[in-house]
Amino acid sequence: MAKLETHDLTKRFDELVAVDKVNLAVEAGEFRSVIGPNGAGKTTLFNTITGALRASEGEVVFDGEDVTDLPSYERVRRGIGRSFQITNVFGGLTALENVRLAAQAIPSREMSTGAQLFREKGAFGDVTAHAEQVLEDVGLAEHAQTRASTLAYGDQRRLEIGLVLATDPEVVLLDEPTAGMGVEETEATMNLVDDVLAEQTLLLIEHDIDLVMDVSDRITVLNRGSVVTTGTPEEVASNEEVQAAYLGGSHA
């Protein structure tokens, strides 16, 4: 059984079918990327998986359980983490305070002994220690006391990844974590994702095809809400339909 599955997952906005009977089976530990032209439905697919949007039809199955009708906080509690956009970061608070808040926002669930300890004790020191470890992991230890709004852009993106990690996720969905970054920052962020989230099951939306080819175990190509194909980078690169979709549409 795959870690995360969708069964004919569909999301409509009135007449528009933004996500059209999408079937995914993401294995535990897999690094899966989702690519597709602008408007293909990538973000809507993510929102439907996390519960930010309600599915019109179909199912989201996590660890073998149907979570389609669960609110998003309950999905987070079960281990479906998603990157926070920078707008979710409290600019006036320090990096450490932001990570602590994210950690505290999630009620305890069955998880690793270490993490369980932090939650059950609920003691100030433990949550702080957990948050400090997260900052260390994402390379922001020296910026623990820096106000989030004054962090460099790349460091703010690191903080976003830290906020997901603070929720102790089992699956992490990242929606364009390198958006707006230059070549060096993009590389640094992808290295970070690779380092810090290597053990995780990862779903990544990314426009940079070369980058996706480099890091993914498998790639799902969406076009007009539907899956064109899923395969290894090599399989996807040689797929004629994919080439047509990309030559036909912009991929920003």
Ligand SMILES: Nc1ncnc2c1ncn2[C@@H]1O[C@H](COP(=O)(O)OP(=O)(O)OP(=O)(O)O)[C@@H](O)[C@H]1O
């Ligand atoms: N809340 C909404 N209400 C109505 N239509 C929407 C809504 N959100 C997205 N759409 C439409 O659904 C389609 C899919 O959009 P979505 O943002 O999921 O695509 P995407 O693949 O993430 O695009 P991009 O690469 O540009 O971010 C688009 O046609 C978009 O205009």
